[in-house]
Amino acid sequence: PPATPQYRPAYHFTPAAHWMNDPNGMVYVNGTYHLFFQHYPEGMVWGPMHWGHATSRDLVSWQEQPIALFPDKLGMIFSGSAVLDVNNTAGFGKNALVAIFTYHNPDEEKKGTNKHQYQGIAYSLDEGKTWTKYPGNPVLPNPGIQDFRDPKVSWNPVAKQWVMTLATKDRITFYGSPNLKTWAKLSEFGEKLGSHGGVWECPDLFPLTLGGKTYWVLLVSINPGGPNGGSATQYFVGQFDGRKFTPTTTTQKWVDWGRDNYAGVTWANTGARKIFLGWMSNWDYANQVPTSPWRSAMTTPRDLALRQVGSEIYLTSQPVPEVAKLAQPARKLTSLTVKNELSLAEKLPSPGTQFQLRMSTKQLRDFQLVFGNAQGEELVVGFDKAKNEYYIDRSKVGDNSFSPKFAGRAPGPRLATSPAADLTLLFDAASVEVFADDGLTTLTDIFFPKQPLTTLSLRAPSGLTVETLSYAQLAASAK
Numbered sequence: 001p002p003a004t005p006q007y008r009p010a011y012h013f014t015p016a017a018h019w020m021n022d023p024n025g026m027v028y029v030n031g032t033y034h035l036f037f038q039h040y041p042e043g044m045v046w047g048p049m050h051w052g053h054a055t056s057r058d059l060v061s062w063q064e065q066p067i068a069l070f071p072d073k074l075g076m077i078f079s080g081s082a083v084l085d086v087n088n089t090a091g092f093g094k095n096a097l098v099a100i101f102t103y104h105n106p107d108e109e110k111k112g113t114n115k116h117q118y119q120g121i122a123y124s125l126d127e128g129k130t131w132t133k134y135p136g137n138p139v140l141p142n143p144g145i146q147d148f149r150d151p152k153v154s155w156n157p158v159a160k161q162w163v164m165t166l167a168t169k170d171r172i173t174f175y176g177s178p179n180l181k182t183w184a185k186l187s188e189f190g191e192k193l194g195s196h197g198g199v200w201e202c203p204d205l206f207p208l209t210l211g212g213k214t215y216w217v218l219l220v221s222i223n224p225g226g227p228n229g230g231s232a233t234q235y236f237v238g239q240f241d242g243r244k245f246t247p248t249t250t251t252q253k254w255v256d257w258g259r260d261n262y263a264g265v266t267w268a269n270t271g272a273r274k275i276f277l278g279w280m281s282n283w284d285y286a287n288q289v290p291t292s293p294w295r296s297a298m299t300t301p302r303d304l305a306l307r308q309v310g311s312e313i314y315l316t317s318q319p320v321p322e323v324a325k326l327a328q329p330a331r332k333l334t335s336l337t338v339k340n341e342l343s344l345a346e347k348l349p350s351p352g353t354q355f356q357l358r359m360s361t362k363q364l365r366d367f368q369l370v371f372g373n374a375q376g377e378e379l380v381v382g383f384d385k386a387k388n389e390y391y392i393d394r395s396k397v398g399d400n401s402f403s404p405k406f407a408g409r410a411p412g413p414r415l416a417t418s419p420a421a422d423l424t425l426l427f428d429a430a431s432v433e434v435f436a437d438d439g440l441t442t443l444t445d446i447f448f449p450k451q452p453l454t455t456l457s458l459r460a461p462s463g464l465t466v467e468t469l470s471y472a473q474l475a476a477s478a479k
């Protein structure tokens with residue numbers, strides 16, 4: 001297919017070429033953020049999985065590195081995590097980077113024993129440049145569970161051991177280890193809780209504080225079964241005592257309500273700061289999206305926090321402040337009163353295809369921000385007051401014929417209860433990320449316009465007063 005440079009994002013990570021899915025092994029070491037990723041370096045669709053590698057010092061400009069992990073006789077290299085072994089618990093060396101990943105063995109799979117996925121480890125003594133697989137692999141054999149994968153490991157100071165959070169078909173199983181090499185089962189969670197529209201994948205478990213109290217957040221991606229179809233990531237808030245996760249959640253919660261934020265997890269070794277990154281696609285159509293010579297981008301990295309609304313505790317996601325450092329001087333309008341439709345094209349010249357838009361109002365009502373062009377394409381980000389939901393509608397933008405599951409409107413409920421509202425939108429060529437109410441409701445969608453979207457109008461059929469509306473170009477970061 002012809003190359004599509006117009007869809008190449010500037011501050012989101014994409015591999016130079018070929019297929020990518022989940023983020024893996026995210027770990028912060030000596031000022032460098034490492035991002036590994038599910039990668040098939042020989043094709044444009046999912047294939048035998050490797051761990052690709054990229055690094056960044058600021059979370060917005062990424063350098064792709066040589067491939068870190070190749071398939072071997074134990075299988076393909078599926079998703080997993082990496083830790084910095086500060087105390088040399090594994091004996092590979094002080095400050096060794098240790099990757100914990102799933103081996104997927106297609107030959108075993110054909111035998112139908114349900115034992116074709118098991119966990120292996122590899123280590124690096126040069127900050128991720130070169131890797132050695134542990135000769136004792138697998139470190140966690142499969143007891144006969146069809147889906148047995150995506151280990152996320154972190155040091156638990158209470159249990160004084162490593163804890164592995166593993167997706168095991170329809171639940172999470174926790175394992176503990178003193179040395180990353182021998183693992184013992186601790187507990188299970190979730191068989192009867194949360195969403196089960198699809199298989200559980202790519203979990204993460206980490207603490208966050210709210211009002212001086214510590215809570216544990218358990219992320220669980222599911223596919224299919226997302227709130228707007230296909231892949232999505234649910235989460236639970238609760239307590240973890242070093243062995244067992246006890247939820248306090250009573251309602252179903254989603255990290256992101258858009259169609260394109262999957263398999264997201266957080267960076268290891270960032271202290272109290274928890275930075276999340278997801279794969280900006282959806283298994284419903286990931287193999288068909290019209291980009292070339294690469295397929296898929298990651299989301300913007302997001303800082304996670306907790307917020308209480310009524311009696312519920314929610315996870316909030318905000319773009320990392322590093323993104324704002326790319327912002328060129330903002331163009332700003334204040335006290336706009338909109339009746340029906342207001343074209344902002346003259347007031348705010350087009351900022352191009354990489355930009356951040358902010359809007360605030362003291363009295364939230366129905367609105368549609370319409371990003372369009374002379375060809376009549378429209379990408380809409382809006383709020384529906386009767387349904388109390390934000391949404392992205394990509395049904396009128398681009399040639400969506402590559403998949404019947406792509407076009408459509410993805411709503412996400414407004415969880416904030418104040419009449420005042422604020423939104424931050426991030427655009428980067430072929431994606432929009434919406435952070436409403438300081439990240440309480442987030443929506444992420446990709447889209448593929450035939451021509452760049454250069455006009456903006458604001459529709460508000462029942463009237464709307466906008467306190468401020470500003471947008472700033474986000475410069476492509478120095479490569």
Ligand code: FRU
Nearest residue numbers: 022038078079149201202263
């Ligand atoms: C999630 C996932 C993981 C698996 C990987 C394989 O998107 O299905 O569960 O490890 O992709 O590429």
